[in-house]
Amino acid sequence: MFAYYLELALRSLKRNRVLTALMVMALALGIGATITTLTVLRLLSGDPLPQKSARLFYPQIDPNAKEGYIEGQTKPDSIMTYVDAMNLLQAHRGTHQAVMALTQAKVMPKQANARPFFSDAVMTTADFFAMFDAPFQYGGGWTAADDDGRAQLVVIAGFLNDKLFAGANSVGRMIRVNDQDLRIVGVLKPWAPQPRFYAQDLGGRSYGDGDAVFLPLQTARAMEMGPQDIECYAAVPDIKHIETAPCEWLGVWVELNGNEAVAGYKTFLDGYVKQQVALGRFQRTETSLLDLMGWLRQEQVVPDDVRLQAGLAFGFLLICVVNTVGLLLAKCLRRSGEIGVRRALGATRREIFTQFMVEAGIVGLAGGVLGLLFAELGLLGIRHQPAQYASLAHLDFEMFLFTFVVALVASLIAGILPAWRACVLAPAPQLKAA
Amino acid sequence: MQIRHVLAALPRHKLVCLLVVFEIAVAFAILCNAAFIINQRVQLMRIDTGIAEDQLVFVRTDGVGADENAHLITRNLIALRGLAGVKSAVAMFGLPLENMSINFKPWLTADMKTRAPSVGMVAGTPGYLDTLGLKIVQGRGFADADYDGVDQTSKPLSPVVIVPLELAERLWPGQNPIGQKIWRSPTRSYTVIGVVQRIVRGYLREDFVPGYTALFAVKPVAAYSGLYVMRVAPQDRERLVRESAELLMRLDPDMLIDAKGNYVDMRADYFRQDASLAWLLLAVCVAMLLVTAMGIAGLANFWVQQRRRQIGIRRALGATRGDILRYFQAENFLIVSGGIVLGMLLTLALNLLLTMHYELPRLPVAYFPIGAVVLWLIGQIAVLGPALRAAAVPPVVATRSV
Numbered sequence: 001m002f003a004y005y006l007e008l009a010l011r012s013l014k015r016n017r018v019l020t021a022l023m024v025m026a027l028a029l030g031i032g033a034t035i036t037t038l039t040v041l042r043l044l045s046g047d048p049l050p051q052k053s054a055r056l057f058y059p060q061i062d063p064n065a066k067e068g069y070i071e072g073q074t075k076p077d078s079i080m081t082y083v084d085a086m087n088l089l090q091a092h093r094g095t096h097q098a099v100m101a102l103t104q105a106k107v108m109p110k111q112a113n114a115r116p117f118f119s120d121a122v123m124t125t126a127d128f129f130a131m132f133d134a135p136f137q138y139g140g141g142w143t144a145a146d147d148d149g150r151a152q153l154v155v156i157a158g159f160l161n162d163k164l165f166a167g168a169n170s171v172g173r174m175i176r177v178n179d180q181d182l183r184i185v186g187v188l189k190p191w192a193p194q195p196r197f198y199a200q201d202l203g204g205r206s207y208g209d210g211d212a213v214f215l216p217l218q219t220a221r222a223m224e225m226g227p228q229d230i231e232c233y234a235a236v237p238d239i240k241h242i243e244t245a246p247c248e249w250l251g252v253w254v255e256l257n258g259n260e261a262v263a264g265y266k267t268f269l270d271g272y273v274k275q276q277v278a279l280g281r282f283q284r285t286e287t288s289l290l291d292l293m294g295w296l297r298q299e300q301v302v303p304d305d306v307r308l309q310a311g312l313a314f315g316f317l318l319i320c321v322v323n324t325v326g327l328l329l330a331k332c333l334r335r336s337g338e339i340g341v342r343r344a345l346g347a348t349r350r351e352i353f354t355q356f357m358v359e360a361g362i363v364g365l366a367g368g369v370l371g372l373l374f375a376e377l378g379l380l381g382i383r384h385q386p387a388q389y390a391s392l393a394h395l396d397f398e399m400f401l402f403t404f405v406v407a408l409v410a411s412l413i414a415g416i417l418p419a420w421r422a423c424v425l426a427p428a429p430q431l432k433a434a
Numbered sequence: 435m436q437i438r439h440v441l442a443a444l445p446r447h448k449l450v451c452l453l454v455v456f457e458i459a460v461a462f463a464i465l466c467n468a469a470f471i472i473n474q475r476v477q478l479m480r481i482d483t484g485i486a487e488d489q490l491v492f493v494r495t496d497g498v499g500a501d502e503n504a505h506l507i508t509r510n511l512i513a514l515r516g517l518a519g520v521k522s523a524v525a526m527f528g529l530p531l532e533n534m535s536i537n538f539k540p541w542l543t544a545d546m547k548t549r550a551p552s553v554g555m556v557a558g559t560p561g562y563l564d565t566l567g568l569k570i571v572q573g574r575g576f577a578d579a580d581y582d583g584v585d586q587t588s589k590p591l592s593p594v595v596i597v598p599l600e601l602a603e604r605l606w607p608g609q610n611p612i613g614q615k616i617w618r619s620p621t622r623s624y625t626v627i628g629v630v631q632r633i634v635r636g637y638l639r640e641d642f643v644p645g646y647t648a649l650f651a652v653k654p655v656a657a658y659s660g661l662y663v664m665r666v667a668p669q670d671r672e673r674l675v676r677e678s679a680e681l682l683m684r685l686d687p688d689m690l691i692d693a694k695g696n697y698v699d700m701r702a703d704y705f706r707q708d709a710s711l712a713w714l715l716l717a718v719c720v721a722m723l724l725v726t727a728m729g730i731a732g733l734a735n736f737w738v739q740q741r742r743r744q745i746g747i748r749r750a751l752g753a754t755r756g757d758i759l760r761y762f763q764a765e766n767f768l769i770v771s772g773g774i775v776l777g778m779l780l781t782l783a784l785n786l787l788l789t790m791h792y793e794l795p796r797l798p799v800a801y802f803p804i805g806a807v808v809l810w811l812i813g814q815i816a817v818l819g820p821a822l823r824a825a826a827v828p829p830v831v832a833t834r835s836v
Contacts, residue, residue: 022732026725033718106496106690115683116690118496235619239587305711308471312715315464316722322457323729329450330736381714386706421449 001351002358009359012335019331020363023324027367027411030320032374033313035395035403039375040382041310042399043392044207044302048193052133053292055095057254057262059088059269060288063246063276064233069284076286078201078251078299079231082243084276085250089125093268094254094261096131100124101227101250102202103220105213108176109164119160119212120204121177123220123227129155129186131255132198137161139171139186147216155186155214177213178223188214194392195301197292202251203228206301207389265289303387317406321414328360328418339422340430349423356419357412364411368404375403440765450733451769458773458809461726463781466805468715470797475708481644483530483701484598484632486567488668489521490697491675492529493682496690497659507654510685511559514662517677519670522565526558527658528636528647529697531704535636536588540616540648542605544623550605550616552642554635557590557650557658563630565665568649571599573612573628576651585622588657590650595624598632600645616648624650660692671696723808727816734762734820738827745824746831755825762821763814770813774806 013020047053061084062069062076080088085099105121108114128134129141137158146153154175161170174181192210200206227242227249234246242249256262269287276282290298332339339352347355375395382393444451498506507525514523528535536555542548560581563570575596582592595616602611617623634644652658662682666674679694693700702709738745745758785797 019732022728026728029721029725033721108688116688118690118692236587305707309711309714312464312468312718315460316718319457319460319464319722320725322453322460323725326450326453326457326729327732329453330733334736334740385710386703417449 005355005358006362008355009362012331012359013362016331019327023327023363024366024370026320026323027363027407027414028370028374030313030317031367031371031403031407031410032378034317034406035371035375035399036378036382037306037310037313038402039379039395039399040306040389040393041302043194044306044389045296046194047293048195048197048296049132049292052255055255055257056131056292057094057256057265057289058292058295059252059254059265060290061269061273061276061282062284062286063248063282064284066283071285074284074286076284076288077231077233077248079229079248080250080252081246081248082250085252087272088252088254088269091268091272093265094256096127096255097253098125098128098131099217099250099252100128100198100202101217102199102204102211102229103225103227105177105215105225106179107160107164107213108179110176120210121213121215121220121225122199122211123215123217123225125217127255128214131253132193134191135189137187137189138169139184141186142216147218150218150222151216152180152182152219153185153216154182155188156184157188157210157212157214158190159209160212161187177215178225180223182215182219194389195296197296197301198253199251200296200299200301201229202249205388207387207392262289317410321410324360324363324411324414325417328356328363328415329421332356332418332422335422336425336430339425340427343425343427344431352423353419356422357415360411360415360419361408364407364409364414365404367411368407371407372400372403375399437764437768439761440768443765444768447737451772454730454733454769455773455776457726457729458770458813459777459780461722462774462777462805462809463784464722465719465808466777466781466797466801467785468719469804470801472712472715474795475712478638479705479708479712481531481634481638482632483634484568484630484645485530485697486665487697487701489567489665489671490565491664491666491671491678491695492697492700493662493675493679493694494532494692495660495662495682496692498656501656504654504656504659506686507559507656507659510662510682511654513681513685514664514678517674517681519666519674520678521665521667522561523662523664524559524562524565525654525659526556526562526661526663528554528556528558529661529663529700530634530636531638531701532636532661533704537635537642538618540618540624542616544615544617546617546620551646553601554637554642554647555650556633556635556647557652558663559652559654562663563596563649565663566633567665568630568633570596570628571631572602573626575628580627580651581653582651584652584655584657587619589618589622590624590652592651593624594627594651596628596630596649597626598630598645598647600632600643601647602626602629604643604646624648723812726809727812730766730813730816731819734766734817735823738762738820738824741824742827742831743834745827746829746833749827749829750832758827759821759825762817762824766813766817766821767810770809774809777805777809778802 060076060078063081089097089099101123103121103123105119106116107119108116125147126142126144141155142151142153154177161167164175170184170187173184175184195206230242230247230249232247236245236247254265256265266289269289273282273285273287277285342352379393379395383390498504511523511525514520537552538555539552540550542550560578563575580592580594584590597611606614611626611629614626615623632645633647635647638644664674664678675694675696679691682689683691789796
C-alpha cells in the first residue's frame with residue numbers, strides 16, 4: 001500500500017514541477033538556516049567537561065565596599081584577590097582545588113633565526129590537571145611543593161610540543177619563556193574545553209585551540225608575568241605588587257564529590273566571609289558556589305548575536321513551513337476531482353490522508369537533503385567568520401540525523417492541514433463538477 | 435467598487451488567506467527587527483574616529499620590557515623617522531579602535547565627590563597629536579616640556595591633559611574648559627590646556643560614550659612602548675608597513691611583532707563581526723522575502739486557475755482587462771495589509787518580551803512603515819505575473835464547460 005502512495009505522490013509531484021521545486025527549495029532554505037545556527041548554538045552551549053562538570057564548583061565572594069550593596073541582590077564578584085584565593089586554596093576543603101589566571105608567555109624557540117612568539121598561558125597551581133582531567137601525552141603535572149618552591153618548570157600543550165620539538169618526548173628539556181629557562185615536566189594531549197570554562201572571566205577568549213603553556217603561579221609571578229584581567233575595587237598604590245593590592249585577578253575552582261561536600265563547602269565559604277567581615281576586610285557577605293554549567297549560564301557565555309541568529313533562523317523556518325502549507329493546500333484543492341474519484345472507488349478517508357502525508361513527507365526528505373547542502377554551505381560561511389568559535393563549526397553525525405528529523409517533522413506538520421482538507425472532501429460534488 | 439468584489443470573494447478561501455496573512459505577519463516581524471539591527475551595526479561601523487585614518491600605519495610589538503630599556507624606544511623612533519616616506523613616528527597607547535583601552539572615571543572635584551563617566555586614556559610621545567592629525571580647536575597643544583614619565587600605576591606624571599570637544603561639553607557645559615581640572619587619584623590631578631575636535635577610544639562598549647577620551651603627554655616609557663604609529667602618504671602605506679617591521683626586527687632580534695598594518699584595515703577588522711552579522715541578516719531577509727514572494731505567486735497562480743470561469747464571466751459582462759488586473763492586485767493588497775497589521779502586533783509583543791528578558795533597545799516604530807512598504811511591494815511584484823495571466827483570460831471561457 002505504501003508503495004502505491006509513493007507512486008501516486010511522485011506522480012503528483014512530477015505533474016507540477018515548478019510548484020514542487022518551489023516547496024522543496026523554500027523548505028531547504030529554512031532547514032539550512034536552522035541547522036547552521038543550531039550547530040553553532042550547540043557548539044557554544046555544550047558541556048566542556050561532560051564527565052566531570054557536575055563535580056566542579058566555582059566559589060565567588062565579594063570584597064567590594066558597602067556602597068551600592070543590596071543584601072540578597074548584589075551578585076558577588078566573578079574573580080578573587082590573591083589573599084582570598086590563597087586562603088581558599090590552602091584550606092583544602094575540596095577533593096581538588098586550584099587557583100588560576102591567564103597570561104601571555106613570550107616563547108623563544110632554540111632554533112637559529114626563529115622569531116619569538118606569544119602563547120596563551122595559564123598560571124595555576126598543582127591540582128589543575130587532575131581536577132580538570134587534562135590528559136598527558138608525556139610526563140605529568142607538578143606538586144604543591146613545586147608551587148611553594150617556585151620551581152622553574154612548565155607543562156606545555158601538544159601543539160606547542162609539535163612546533164618546538166616536532167612532537168618528540170620533550171620531558172626534561174628546557175624551553176625559554178619570558179627570558180627564563182624552564183624545564184618541561186609534562187606534555188598534554190590535545191585538550192581544549194569549549195568554552196574555556198576555567199578562564200571564563202579571567203580575560204581572553206572563550207573558544208579556540210586551548211592554552212599552550214601552563215606554569216606554577218608563584219614561578220610565573222616571580223618572573224613578573226601579569227594577569228590578562230585585573231579588577232581593582234579601591235585606590236591602588238602600586239600595580240606591580242598585585243598580591244597585596246585591593247585587586248581581583250584570580251579564579252578558584254573546587255572539585256566536590258556529593259551533595260554533602262557541596263553543602264559543607266558553602267557553609268565553609270559563608271563562614272570564611274563572615275570571618276573576613278569580622279576582621280574588617282570585607283563589608284559584604286554574599287557568596288556563591290555555582291557548578292560548572294550553572295556558572296556558564298550565569299556568565300551568558302553564548303554570545304547574544306548567536307542567539308539572535310538562531311531565533312531568526314527559526315522564524316525563517318516558520319515562514320518556509322507556512323509557505324509549504326499554503327502551496328500544498330492549493331495543490332490539494334486543485335485535485336478535488338481526483339480525490340472524489342478515488343473516494344468513490346472505495347478509498348477511505350484514512351487512505352487519502354495517508355496518501356497526502358506521504359507526498360508531504362517526500363517534499364520534506366528532498367528539502368532535508370538540499371537543506372543539508374545549505375547547512376554545509378552556511379557552516380562554511382561561519383568558518384570564514386571572524387568569530388573565536390569559527391573553526392569549530394562542523395556538522396556532526398547527530399546534527400546530520402537531526403536535519404532529517406527537522407525536515408520530516410516540518411513537512412509533516414505542513415502536510416497535516418492539506419491532507420485533512422483532502423480527506424474530509426465530500427466525493428459527490430467533486431464528481432459532479434468533473 | 436473593486437474592493438467590494440474583493441471583500442465578497444475573500445471568505446471563499448479563508449484558510450489559504452489566513453495562511454498568507456500569517457506568513458506576511460512573521461515576515462514583517464523578522465524584517466523590522468533585522469532592519470533595526472542592521473541599521474544599528476551600520477551606524478556603529480560608520481563612526482568618525484577623528485584621526486587621519488588613511489595616512490596612518492602601525493606596528494605593535496611586545497614593548498621594550500623593563501624601564502631601564504626606555505631609551506630603546508627613542509632609538510627605534512629615530513630609526514623609523516629615517517625611513518623614506520615616514521612623515522612622523524610616535525610611540526603611543528590608545529589608538530582609536532585598537533581593540534583595547536584603559537578606562538577611568540575621573541573625579542571633577544578635589545574632595546572626590548563628583549565623578550565623571552568613563553573616559554578612555556590616550557597617551558603618546560612628543561608630536562603624537564600631529565601624527566594622528568588632531569587639530570586643537572581651543573587652548574594649546576602639548577609643549578615639549580609637558581611630556582613626562584608615568585608613576586607605578588602607569589598614570590602619566592605630566593599634570594596637563596587635552597580633551598575632545600564632546601567630553602568638555604559634557605563635563606563643563608557652558609563653561610570654558612581651559613584651566614578646569616580632573617583627578618585620577620587624590621594626589622594626581624590634570625589641568626585641561628587644550629581641546630581637540632574629536633577622537634574616539636580604543637574599545638567601544640555599550641555603556642561607554644565613544645568620544646569620551648583624555649589625551650596625556652608621556653615621554654618614551656616602557657609601559658607604553660608596544661605601539662609605534664607613523665604618518666605616511668596613502669600610497670606609501672604598504673611599503674612602509676613592511677619596511678618599518680623589518681627595521682624594528684633588525685634593531686632588536688628578540689622583539690616580537692604582534693600585529694602591523696595600515697589603520698584603515700585595522701578599523702575594518704574591529705568591525706568585522708558586526709559587518710558579517712549585518713550581511714548575514716541581509717542574506718536571511720532576502721531569502722525570506724524571496725520565499726514569501728514565491729509563495730504568494732504560487733497561491734495567486736492557483737487562484738487564477740481556479741477562477742478562470744468567473745474571470746471569463748466578468749469579462750463577458752463588460753469588465754476590462756485592467757479591471758481583472760486591478761482585482762487581483764487589490765486582493766493581494768488587502769491580504770498583505772492584513773498580514774502587516776497582524777505583524778505589527780506580533781512585532782510589538784515580541785519586542786516587549788525581548789526587552790523584558792534581554793537588555794535590548796526598543797524597536798523604533800519608524801521601522802513599521804518601511805517594513806510595510808517593502809512587503810506591499812513584494813506582494814504586488816509577486817502577484818503581477820498571475821494577475822496578468824488572469825487579465826489575459828478571454829471572455830469566451832465563460833461559455834465553455836457549463
